[in-house]
Amino acid sequence: MGMKAYGSGYAAEPIQSISLDDAGADQAASQAPVSPEQLRRAILTGGVGSALEYYDFAIFGLATALVFRHIFFPTLGANAGLLASFGTYGAGFLARPFGGLFFGSLGDRKGRKFVLLLTIAIMGVSTMLVGLLPSGPVGAVVLVALRLVQGFGAGAEQAGASTLMAEVSPVPRRGFFAALPFVGIFAGFGLATATFSVMQHTLGNDEILAWAWRLPFLASVVLIGVAVWIRLRLRESPVFLNLEGAREVVRSPMKTVMTTARRPVLAAVLMRFAEQGGSTIYTTIVIAFLGGTVATRMGVRSSDLATIGTTGALIATLASAITTPMFGALSDRIGRITVYRAGAIFMLLWSLPSWWMVSTGNPLWIAVAMFGGLAIGANSMLGAQCAHFAELFGNRCRYSGVALAREIGAVLSGGLAPVLGIYLVGLAGGAFWVMGVYTAVLATLTLIGVALSTETRGRDLTDLNDAIH
Template identity: 35%
Template sequence: MTTPTPSTFGTKQQKRAFLASLVGTTVEWFDFFIYATAATLVFSKIFFPALASNVGTLASFATLGVAFLARPVGAFIFGHLGDRLGRRTTLITTLTVMGASTGLIGVLPTWDQVGIWAPILLTALRFLQGVAVGGEWGGAVLMSVENAPKSRVRLYGSAPQIASPLALVLATIVMYFVARMPNEQLLSWGWRIPFLAGFVLVVIGMIIRLGVSESSEFTEAKKIGTVKSNPIATVIRTMPGKVAAGIGLQASVIVLFYLITTYMLTMATNIHGFTKSDTLMILLIAAIIDLAAMIGVGILCDRLSAWTVFVSGVVFTGAFAFPLFALFNTGNMVLMIIAFTTALVLGHATTYAVVSSMTAELFPTEVRYSGVALCSAFAGVAWAAPTPLVAAALVPTDGSEHWWPLAAILVGTAVVSFTAAFAVRRSFASRRHPQGNGGDAERLDARIPAGDPV
């Protein structure tokens, strides 16, 4: 397999769309991830100090989950706007909302300063973050794949997916140095630094996105008059099976990711005695390798069947669930890094890199933003929001080592994703790469009719 040449990778405008999707979504996920890490490391102490240790952790994770409950709101708002006004305008709006919300978190007063108002304001801003993400992911996917060359749909579709581990790497590096500060400085002002950076990063993302034209496929849809007056209602009324399948596809990859990046970090600190910086270093090493793997999978799936690669990753996730926790429970840093890295590369990268373009292919152009946004938002509600809470409730991070219920949950979500993948298999089996190399992506409009069942 050779590296794509500039001509096969795309035109200048296509590459700019890829970059805008990658950078803009990286900024948004950076804002999102620093909250998750801060919720794990400091928020229970500065926003919920009156609660017991484990209860404070649960309350902190609850504010983390609020954003996922807000995602459907963002999906309804921005899905509608994206299918009515266009992908570009909507994505600029979501980036603005995310950057402003994140920056304002950095100037919030704490419990010691304003009491109960501190967690209330924190929760409100986290809700706005969730609204922004509810509209961001779907639009970023479409901006990239709808401008993609025919032979690079999977790679282009992986742009917002690559943004996730890239943002995780950046957020982990920042939080690693912040966590090394003396505890008093960390809790008083150090934790604010990453959030204040949100004001700066949003400007960078905005400059890049303003330089991208509207999606070529949406422009064509407007030209021929196929844009729907109420795209969200159209999706809900005529394509509920596709939405359900899109939600199911993301089950195992989301639960795996949030177990690793939130709950297991707390477990490493509270049970195994690792310092905050040590746990972040474990995550950083695994995330960097995951980032490289994501790019490789995106390139590979333009030559092989994305569906087959996706299902292989889901099967691996279920098979590795118990070994993952067994290795992690040793408390050995080397074995923990191996466990994290293996799970992220073979379970996360193989599924996450292609689930974006696979979900987009379930819906026709005129309602695609709404359909993809609904799938992403409700997948967050179903799988991401409850994961840290359920994990902390079933296996408290204050000393319990009975981790088997968490491995069982991971196996269960793998079964859900496996079932969803088979339900939509025929949506991909009939489409082959135009160059005849065995891939299954041609153009996004070459798909089953919008009204067909899954």
């Protein structure tokens, strides 16, 4: 099976700047298929949507690591309760491919804007309702249901944001602009992490377990309102409008993906393993490992080490808001594949040393481990991925292809990572090297995906054919 990349003549053009001041944005937008105002609005709507999605998932992940086993699974032991909590967390990832199938197909048939409005409302409402749940078994059952709904809505959110942004970006700087909405990921994660960090520093553990854990979930209603208001003012992607005007919209875009785009889907799924899996590992699992295994071994309070982990996650997340678009811009200069491969190799080499750092319980080493794993390793790949995945698929099935690949990769890496990681650590008696090896395996699988893919920088996104044959 051969590979072919389609270009539009922009691939070799130099990138003059990665800043987004008004002059730079206006100059870039003059080369884009939309006005400067619409380009900024697309960046904003993607960023706010990503912020809400990751705020939702981050507060759920942090609550899973810190409080859910006490609230919903109090009769189980410490390790079993943690496994049950992370099983609930993983349920959201299980639902994401189905959401990707449904909303991705809808986005290719009805347009990007309609789906982005629908998914943001579904995610936000389900998150808010978690804050109203009763404790105990009944609450646990409803929690799983809400998590499934949340995951279903999130299944096409990032795929839609990245697809729309890639389609409205100026071609020479598509990698940079396509990565900008994903700064919202770190804004959302940073907001969630900061909220829990403030609670840990100002409230006692009893107060958090009694009522305060509900506040971050209830507060998501504010983000819902802002996101819906912004997206109502967004215009449809001109690439989709051209497709619609030419009567090239297909009735079953997901069927088209499954029959004609299997190789780009497989490549993109594997390329998500180290990125999504690494992101989950260096935030959620690290905090759970510190509060459980490391705290027990060192004979200190679980909440003390969990707080150190939360602070480390916050530092790494804030740094990622800078590094991700920087790596996107770098992919404009040297290519998507080069940046992605380098990120996966870094993750492979970082895996065992970083988990040794975490196992020491030293706050400085923990911060360094999480910074390297998230801000450099996982998000160097994310920076290149934002444009690359959209460039892999033809115009008729782009939203469907990106959504399907992203969400299958998410459930296999981000969804299974916490449950499998905690289980393996338990089997090995808390040995740090288990998670190091597990992280290295994810990085190796991503390198295989990179080998299956092809360079797409500068590709014409009006092309109806996939970039890989």
